[in-house]
Amino acid sequence: xxxxxxxxxxxxxxxxxxGLKQAGNTAExxxxxxxxLRRIGTLSFDAVIVDLMLPGMSGEExxxxxxxxxxxxxxxxxxxxxxxxxxxxxxxLGADDYVCKPFSFTEVNERLLAITRRTRPTSDSExxxxxxxxxxxxxxxxxxxxxxxxxxxxxxxxxxxIRNRNRIVPKSIILERIWNMDFDPExxxxxxxxxxxxKQLEEYGATARITTVRGLGYMLTxx
Amino acid sequence: xxxxxxxxxxxxxxxxxxxxxxxxxxMVVSIAFVSVHRMLLREDREExxxxxxxxxxSLELGGLQAVRFEIEANSVLGRERPYYVRVADExxxxxxxxxxxxxxxxxxxxxxxxxxxxxxxxYRLTRRGTPYEIEIDTRVSPDGTVFQVGMSTxxxxxxxxxxxTTAAVALMPIMIVIAALIVWRVQRVVAPVGRLVASMQTLxxxxxxxxxxNVDRHTRETMELTTVFNSLMNRVDALVQNLRTTLDSLAxxxxxxxxxxxxxxxxxxxxxxxxxxxHELLQDILEESQLISSLVTRTLEETExxxxxxxxxxxxxxxxxxxxxxxxxxxxxxxxxxxDLCVDVDHPTAACADxxxxxxxxxxxxxxxxxxxxxGSTVRVRAIGDERTATVTVTDEAEIIPRDGRxxxxxxxxxxxxxxxxxxxxxxLVRAIARQHGGDARVEADEKGNRxxxxxxxxxxx
Numbered sequence: 001x002x003x004x005x006x007x008x009x010x011x012x013x014x015x016x017x018x019g020l021k022q023a024g025n026t027a028e029x030x031x032x033x034x035x036x037l038r039r040i041g042t043l044s045f046d047a048v049i050v051d052l053m054l055p056g057m058s059g060e061e062x063x064x065x066x067x068x069x070x071x072x073x074x075x076x077x078x079x080x081x082x083x084x085x086x087x088x089x090x091x092x093l094g095a096d097d098y099v100c101k102p103f104s105f106t107e108v109n110e111r112l113l114a115i116t117r118r119t120r121p122t123s124d125s126e127x128x129x130x131x132x133x134x135x136x137x138x139x140x141x142x143x144x145x146x147x148x149x150x151x152x153x154x155x156x157x158x159x160x161x162i163r164n165r166n167r168i169v170p171k172s173i174i175l176e177r178i179w180n181m182d183f184d185p186e187x188x189x190x191x192x193x194x195x196x197x198x199k200q201l202e203e204y205g206a207t208a209r210i211t212t213v214r215g216l217g218y219m220l221t222x223x
Numbered sequence: 224x225x226x227x228x229x230x231x232x233x234x235x236x237x238x239x240x241x242x243x244x245x246x247x248x249x250m251v252v253s254i255a256f257v258s259v260h261r262m263l264l265r266e267d268r269e270e271x272x273x274x275x276x277x278x279x280x281s282l283e284l285g286g287l288q289a290v291r292f293e294i295e296a297n298s299v300l301g302r303e304r305p306y307y308v309r310v311a312d313e314x315x316x317x318x319x320x321x322x323x324x325x326x327x328x329x330x331x332x333x334x335x336x337x338x339x340x341x342x343x344x345x346y347r348l349t350r351r352g353t354p355y356e357i358e359i360d361t362r363v364s365p366d367g368t369v370f371q372v373g374m375s376t377x378x379x380x381x382x383x384x385x386x387x388t389t390a391a392v393a394l395m396p397i398m399i400v401i402a403a404l405i406v407w408r409v410q411r412v413v414a415p416v417g418r419l420v421a422s423m424q425t426l427x428x429x430x431x432x433x434x435x436x437n438v439d440r441h442t443r444e445t446m447e448l449t450t451v452f453n454s455l456m457n458r459v460d461a462l463v464q465n466l467r468t469t470l471d472s473l474a475x476x477x478x479x480x481x482x483x484x485x486x487x488x489x490x491x492x493x494x495x496x497x498x499x500x501x502h503e504l505l506q507d508i509l510e511e512s513q514l515i516s517s518l519v520t521r522t523l524e525e526t527e528x529x530x531x532x533x534x535x536x537x538x539x540x541x542x543x544x545x546x547x548x549x550x551x552x553x554x555x556x557x558x559x560x561x562x563d564l565c566v567d568v569d570h571p572t573a574a575c576a577d578x579x580x581x582x583x584x585x586x587x588x589x590x591x592x593x594x595x596x597x598x599g600s601t602v603r604v605r606a607i608g609d610e611r612t613a614t615v616t617v618t619d620e621a622e623i624i625p626r627d628g629r630x631x632x633x634x635x636x637x638x639x640x641x642x643x644x645x646x647x648x649x650x651x652l653v654r655a656i657a658r659q660h661g662g663d664a665r666v667e668a669d670e671k672g673n674r675x676x677x678x679x680x681x682x683x684x685x
Contacts, residue, residue: 102516153555168509179552183583184517186649187590192555215510 001046003027006036008054019105033057045073047116052079060093067094074115106164107173127162130207130222143204153178154197161220170217194218236409252390259386263379271360274372287319294321306372313367339369415445419452462530473522480511528655535577539683542606542613543568549585561598568606574613575683576660584656587649588617588675595621613679620672629666
């Protein structure tokens with residue numbers, strides 16, 4: 001995917017551009033909304049990531065202008081404002097999703113995939129990590145040559161981990177993607193699900209391992 | 224440029240009330256004046272009519288001699304009010320005429336020159352410089368004889384003048400007294416407002432907003448105003464105190480992980496080339512930064528809940544579906560603990576609520592029940608509803624919460640001794656969410672276990 005990031009903070013910008021490139025995308029950064037609009041006018045992007053607090057024209061104004069011009073490019077908002085009201089205001093302006101600072105790259109990537117999937121129907125592409133092979137939508141998968149049978153939630157989690165392999169997947173993303181829980185239930189339901197999946201992968205002889213990153217989440221790595 | 228100060232409430236009242244009062248008094252006096260004037264006029268007219276009748280009868284019975292006698296008799300008897308009397312023949316030649324001495328200067332001879340038939344009902348005779356008029360009533364008998372009787376307006380005018388003077392003298396002090404009463408009452412009415420202003424001025428100079436302005440019970444409005452003001456300020460004070468506590472607590476809680484991050488970063492920079500050490504230190508830094516982020520999110524949420532300011536977006540939801548989704552999330556946890564997690568709901572069970580918040584509340588209740596229920600037991604989640612209320616019950620088979628502890632479990636940061644992890648805000652949030660929706664949360668118990676009840680509004684009003 002070709003992605004435009006409109007972010008004035010250089011460190012955050014560099015971090016995101018690097019992450020997006022590592023995830024197999026091409027990415028470029030605009031430091032102001034005006035520059036962002038100019039680039040959107042001349043190049044075609046698959047998605048735009050916009051920070052709300054920009055010098056000069058704000059992210060909201062950029063979004064409004066974009067939608068006024070009839071552009072339907074998927075837009076992901078980045079903001080330090082975390083209240084539900086702010087989120088809803090952003091979505092009303094025509095954004096497709098919202099990520100609050102501080103964020104992990106996995107969170108941005110997952111939301112980006114979700115909004116581009118919404119607007120661009122994708123094929124049932126294959127996901128692979130080590131000897132695990134899954135499809136984006138199918139129920140079946142393989143570890144080596146052996147077919148695996150997983151429960152629906154386990155399968156969802158495995159897909160999520162493979163898509164973000166070698167990156168930390170925060171618990172909050174797992175809660176939201178698997179159970180639609182946009183809050184921290186202060187519960188161990190994620191740990192239980194990960195434990196079950198980990199056990200299944202071990203039993204099937206998967207070469208990929210789920211490691212726990214203390215206090216943050218989980219990471220699938222191919223040994 | 225400073226804004227011009229508007230006039231005081233008392234001045235505004237007086238500007239309206241005083242002219243209205245004066246106008247009302249003028250109207251009352253005018254009506255009384257007109258009534259008295261009409262009454263006196265009617266009496267004078269009747270008197271003139273009577274005199275004319277007497278004259279006519281005298282002439283009929285005794286001729287001019289009798290008329291003269293009648294005039295003389297009236298004069299001798301010294302009537303209170305003098306009369307002018309004239310009798311003339313059909314050619315308006317004067318036959319008899321009696322002019323009281325005091326009216327001699329008036330031009331009564333004019334009457335013999337005017338055709339009696341052309342005279343108005345009452346002819347007014349006057350002369351420049353004379354402070355009264357003579358009102359003359361005329362009657363012409365069938366044989367052409369003309370009878371004319373006149374009376375002075377002096378008495379009537381004097382009575383009316385006296386009445387007016389008396390009214391003015393009597394009403395002026397009454398008006399002053401009424402005005403003074405109005406000023407007194409208005410000052411009393413606005414006094415609580417003044418006290419409120421004084422309190423507010425004091426508050427701006429104080430650290431605390433807690434206040435107790437004396438409730439003014441003189442009028443309902445001022446009583447309500449002072450009561451609402453007190454309750455508002457106490458709420459503001461509670462919010463400010465809450466904010467201060469939250470900020471203090473946040474500052475304290477954040478400093479610890481920030482210190483750890485700093486220490487770890489320093490160590491990472493000085494740890495030489497050992498990649499494993501650096502990896503461990505970086506992982507620590509990430510962990511601590513995640514802790515800070517969670518702290519901020521949680522603090523914001525707690526503050527909103529404690530202040531009763533959770534932002535809700537109520538919509539019509541199917542509670543049954545929502546419960547099934549939450550139970551699904553906890554299915555593995557229940558299974559891993561050997562607990563039977565059952566759902567008993569009717570589709571649809573409508574509720575008018577914020578789906579995100581309700582999901583959070585139900586999750587907390589289920590999580591709480593699973594935490595305290597022993598292996599081999601059952602946790603049952605039910606939902607029933609009607610148009611007015613939708614009720615979720617989570618029944619466990621855990622140790623029964625003693626009666627005196629059934630309120631404290633909902634308190635902020637309450638934690639049971641057997642609770643392993645968490646911050647003790649799960650049930651606190653459940654109740655805050657329920658109450659913010661206009662519902663409630665409570666716990667009941669029987670010999671089998673505890674029953675947590677979450678009540679929410681039923682169907683949304685269309």
